[in-house]
Amino acid sequence: MLLAERQNHILEQLNIKGKIYAAELAIQLKVSEDTIRRDLNKMGEANLLRRVHGGALPLQQTSPDYIDRLKNPDPRKKRFAEAGVLLLKAGQTVLIDSGETCLYLAKLIPTDLQITVVTGCPLIACELSHHEKVEIILLGGRFFKPALRCVGKGTIDMLRKIRFDISFFGIYALHLKHGFSVNYFEEAEISQVVIEQSDKIVVMGGADKLDKTSSHQIAPVHALDLLITENTADINVINKLKDTGLEIIKV
Amino acid sequence: MLLAERQNHILEQLNIKGKIYAAELAIQLKVSEDTIRRDLNKMGEANLLRRVHGGALPLQQTSPDYIDRLKNPDPRKKRFAEAGVLLLKAGQTVLIDSGETCLYLAKLIPTDLQITVVTGCPLIACELSHHEKVEIILLGGRFFKPALRCVGKGTIDMLRKIRFDISFFGIYALHLKHGFSVNYFEEAEISQVVIEQSDKIVVMGGADKLDKTSSHQIAPVHALDLLITENTADINVINKLKDTGLEIIKV
């Protein structure tokens, strides 16, 4: 196994489990603990994880709380959401995915706009409970904590009964060849159905998410309609995405 | 469990409960009290919390909560919830209704208790997203803002597929003759189904809610199993409720 491959595996595990033990990794990857320790130390210095005695934790483990993060909003994500909310028109039925950018989007919906919002994320439902004119449909099902949203058969059954004028997603990874992808199978499964049921798909994400891949593909690029990203995004990547027919807004 | 992980957990608990006891943490985290004390002392020196005899307090009373009401917690409702949470046993499937008392109940579920919680209230789902061992099933449907919960056919369909070992409700009105009732038809409709599907029904509410009526009956008193109320409740009313077979806990 290659060094880089091993370190990728470590990051993946960390993402999934939220913590990792050096001893456990040594067995899993069939190398000595010393090697793992050296990996963890290097990755710690590179600010890819938080090195602690016995293993490592994700960088932001201290406040994985979306609610906390909303107090220190990422200005980029806020701008994406601001651009996104302009696409909404009265009377529409809109799906909003989970994630920080989508949460901003929900927050920014004008209180006097009469639309129906469908979401599997209870945080977004709570956020919208102050919007008197917004009708909220919550997708039920098993609550999947890593993505803060509902997943599973129940969720999909509910989804299939609804058609959306427009759907919004935050981007975890978007790649010209490998499409729009995320870390968890359960998430991908749901999003695929959403895309089938939607007239228009809007994805929002920064330059760091473009030309990146993840394990579970949701859809190829040509299934998407509009990308909201930032000015700093690589112009070559942007142009190639445009060539597939994807409309692009830079903020 | 990693040291850093443990300290994260302590901070989280502190955020949620507003206070922590060293002895309690030792049991929860399965380490000796000495270890907890050392953690607390270190974190105190690092200015992450205020160390006090017996445990620790947050630096400044923060309440990152969505509902404004929670900022001025009603100590009675907190006590009801404390009594309620003692009824939970590992492996159970539990329904938790919406409302302030129920929200406290959710907050107070031990983080190491492995249960399945079903709720139609997204707030409760968010609250429980920190509880690693708790499986959450969110009842979807149309979000009914006055009651901060989901209602409607979709919700009922999901409900009918689940049986509950125990169900918890906050009381809006409980009357010897007119039973357990609420203000909204939609709410009553859901709660009726819940009661059909539950082995045990627990209702929680103060003296002001007893001997009171509201427009939509959920169930007669004899359909309920346990009432958690306060000492100040009228002894005559209590006795008459007892005569119907209702078990009563006063806190």
Added chain:
DNA sequence: CATTGTTTTGCATGTTCCTGCATGTTTTTT
């Protein structure tokens, strides 16, 4: 292909850190 240099890895060494227990002290409660 052989050689050279670099990087990575596992092992051995000694060190540091974490934890639980025992001891005695302080604080709180009765």
Added chain:
DNA sequence: AAAAAACATGCAGGAACATGCAAAACAATG
């Protein structure tokens, strides 16, 4: 004032660690 709870301290075993070194793996060069 006595009892109980919470505490501080020191100690010991074990786990995790850093370090140096040599073998192995790899890449690059002639």
